[in-house]
Amino acid sequence: MTLHTATAVIDLDALSNNYRLIQSLSPNAKVLAVLKANGYGHGLELIAKALPNADAFGVARIDEALALRAAGIVKPIVLLEGFFAEEDIDTLAANNLQTIVHNEQQLAAIVNANLDVPLKVWLKIDTGMHRLGINPEQLSDFYQALSQSKNVQQPIVLMSHLGCADDKANTATTQQITLFDELTADLPLEKSLANSAGVLLWPESHYQWIRPGLLLYGVSPLSTDVGIDGILPVMTLQSSLIAVREIAAGAAVGYGGTWISEKSTRIGVVAIGYGDGYPRHAPNGTPVLINGRRVPLIGRVSMDMITVDLGAESEDNVGDITTLWGKGLAVEEVAVFATTIPYELLCNITRRVHVQLAK
Missing domain, CATH: 2.40.37.10 (Lyase, Ornithine Decarboxylase; Chain A, domain 1)
Known part of the structure; x- marks a missing residue:
């Protein structure tokens, strides 16, 4: 008799199924697959290698990004919290890592850096969640500084994050989308707003990039539903x-x-x-x-x-x-x-x- 201790059984066919379903909900958008927190507990490198069609991967910290590079992952990797210290910039450049910029310190560090290769930057705007992101009135100055910097690969990507997208009845999401549209209307750049709940409930938030996380792993991100048709637990x-x-x-x-x-x-x-x-x-x-x-x-x-x-x-x-x-x-x-x-x-x-x- 063989006794089994705690085991996480990972179904990669289910993962592929979920990815295809997500793509079908937003066929014209590129997919930034979110792998932070060890792929939501599923295994960072394992999940990345099982998503060959993803356009990019999103992680929270540099060590997660470096683990993916060490595992042979060559796709674009975006640091969803950005970098935390000036000395991190050299690591980003050396490993071809993309970064979100959401504050003045990050902007100054990039503009003043001495880089041989420019960085790909995603500029995060606070549209109402009030966590990370520049204030709306800062957008023009940040955009100009990033656009004119030799250390920044052009064009940048504009993004924000939805705070209440899991609740279709909450008007906050409509307000965020409206503000994001108003702020970015005159900027011909790629944009990203939709998380998993946005992918499911808010097609107007899809833009050029979607950022599914929990939904990839076959779990509902919605506040009321258990289970989504066609989504399988990984x-x-x-x-x-x-x-x-x-x-x-x-x-x-x-x-x-x-x-x-x-x-x-x-x-x-x-x-x-x-x-x-x-x-x-x-x-x-x-x-x-x-x-x-x-x-x-x-x-x-x-x-x-x-x-x-x-x-x-x-x-x-x-x-x-x-x-x-x-x-x-x-x-x-x-x-x-x-x-x-x-x-x-x-x-x-x-x-x-x-x-x-x-x-």
Whole structure:
């Protein structure tokens, strides 16, 4: 008997399917596939190599970009937070990395640099999210400085970020799109605004570049929906039963004895816990999939284990595979139980979780 510990099963066919669907929603736009946070927990280099048709990749930090270059990825890579220090500019130039510019310090560092090869720059405008981006009234000055700099490859790309695109009823997105259009109307440049939710709900935000992230991985970015027609989960998080026990009514399970059995039953212990990235705050009743049926999580999540109520008449055995989320159990649903978002669950997968390709 072979026992399996926590394993993220990655379905690259599902990834390709999702990419094709995204392209069909915006056939005239180029795709900047977002791979930050280790490809949303799926494996940075693995996902990049499985997307040969992507026009560019987006990451958050320089070390992610350098890891892609070390893995042989030659496609354009965009630093979605830009660079953090002046000395980073030489690294960008040496590795052909593109950067977002969103503040005065970055602009000054680029303009004053001594570069042999100019950098490709994406200029980020704050259209209402109020996180990163230059103020609208700064656009003219920034554009002129970047356009006239020998250190900047022409033309630049203009971009912003949607803060409420996951909610079709929220008027903030329309306001952001309108402002972006007004600010950039007289600039004949490529533009980018749509994230995953924008791709799905706001076709007027697609422009020349779309930036899908969560949607690539088969997870809904929308605030109300679980599952999008045609989108397939790329990750299925699995482990196995390492113990099956019979307990009597009144028995307490787990740290603190927070769950007490109301009747005699069989419980299962699954080899996964918060040390693997499973949410510690997942409550009693959070679904787990075993042998084609859902069983409830019971007791506190431990570092290495969780317990589930298999039921008095169950026939599950040690070694049986359990699914924590993925095929058959949407990560969006687990996130609701755990009062968090799918992004966090996926990105919290730890290094000790094995990665295995789906067969």
